[in-house]
Amino acid sequence: MGQNSSPHKPNRTEVLAVTGMAQNVVASSPERDDKLWFDDGTVVLVVQDTEFRVYRGLLEDQFPIFKNLLSLPQPVTHDRDNHRDYPCPVVTHASSCKNLCARRSRPFRRAFASGTSTTWPDVEKEALDYLKMLFPSALSRPTISWPPKGFHPSSAIVVVNIARLTGKHSLLPIALYRCCQLDANITQGFIYSDGYRETLSWEDLGRCFVARSRLTQETYRLYTRSFLAASDTSRRRKEPCRSNNTCWEAVAAKKFFTVANGTADSLEHPLPFVHLEDHLPDDVRDTTFCDTCWKMFRECEEEEHRVLWQRLPSFFGLDLLNWG
Ligand SMILES: [Zn+2]
Structure with missing residues (x-):
């Protein structure tokens, strides 16, 4: 795994989520979860319409992300509408928490029901x-x-x-x-x-927009490079064309690029790891190359797929060890 093994540092969104909510009173009246409400609990979690009062130490132990979130300053908060005091940190509406402590999440319930740290991991x-x-x-x-x-x-x-x-x-x-x-x-x-x-x-979101157009460019580059590699004479000697090399004549090449270009209309998203052949109707496929030449073209595409796969993290600004 190439990911950073250091503890997760809250990103800006999470920090805003926590600090934003900590400064405010609880806006609406969430329903208290009786089973996960401990009067001596040291943190209140409000996840959508449900509130839980649990133990901070146990919470951090079971869900390490809270260790970072709760390390931020947490003012004492109260529920103005319901006159309820919360002499402990209140974490509300953190989208990051939702994944972990959804109302019916079994891991979340089991973590506190068992009181041990063996279930959640x-x-x-x-x-x-x-x-x-x-x-x-x-x-x-x-x-x-x-x-x-x-x-x-x-x-x-x-x-x-x-x-x-x-x-x-x-x-x-x-x-x-x-x-x-x-x-x-x-x-x-x-x-x-x-x-x-x-x-x-x-x-x-920004990374995806940038990568989407770059990967679309790569999709067409990949077709072109695969065609050039497949049309190489030395490669074709190993597996001779079944149509007496007509697959690689100038007229056929023109047809190939017309076909490849035609896929632009059906490609709404970048699909660089899908074979060109898979986008084509049978009649177009069968009149472009013979089976042997399609096989060779696919092999060339697969070589390109491997190279592009190695580069994939870089399209999203990621530098991962052991990728691929
Ligand atoms: Zn052929």
Whole structure:
């Protein structure tokens, strides 16, 4: 894993989220969670419409992110509408907390029900292992296609935020790349079933816009370079064309670039790791190259895919050790 192993430092958004809320009274009247309300608890969490009062030490132990968030100055806060005093820090509406302590989150409940630190790391590891499978750092045929059943494509936004929060930066290149495939969702964010909206940070949104156009350029460069490599005489000697080399005559080359150019209309998003052949209707495919030449072209594309995959983190300003 190439991510930084040092403890997560809260980014600007998180800092604003915490300081902003700490300075204010609780705006509405959240419902108290009776099971996770300890009268001698040392921190109050307000997550959407539910408030929890739990122990700061245990919270930080189970969810290390709170260690950073709660290290910031926390003024004593009170609920003006309900005349409730909170002589302890109140954390409200932190989007970063939502992922971890959603109202029905089993890890969150189990963490406090058991009072031990053995459950959450296991659950966290299981969840992150699953995400690593969906957002691999190696270029390989995915075992699960994206988005998996029950996932919306904009779930990639949540994965980016989780990767940022947990420091699992090896998830970022593919998660951000998936974000580049989104339409308006990229700015609208991922909307949970209860209406809560989670968005990319402005920084990551900017990275996606820049990377999207660069990856689209790369998609076409990749077609061109693969064509030039596949048309190389020495390569073609190894696997002779089945159409007596007509696949590589000038007229055929012109046809190839017409076909490649034609995919621009159907490519709304950069898809540099998808074979050109896969974009073409069967009749166009079958009249462009013979099977042997398509196979050779695919091999050339795959060489380009490997090179581009190595460079993928750099498109998002990431420098990861052990990537790929
Ligand atoms: Zn051929």
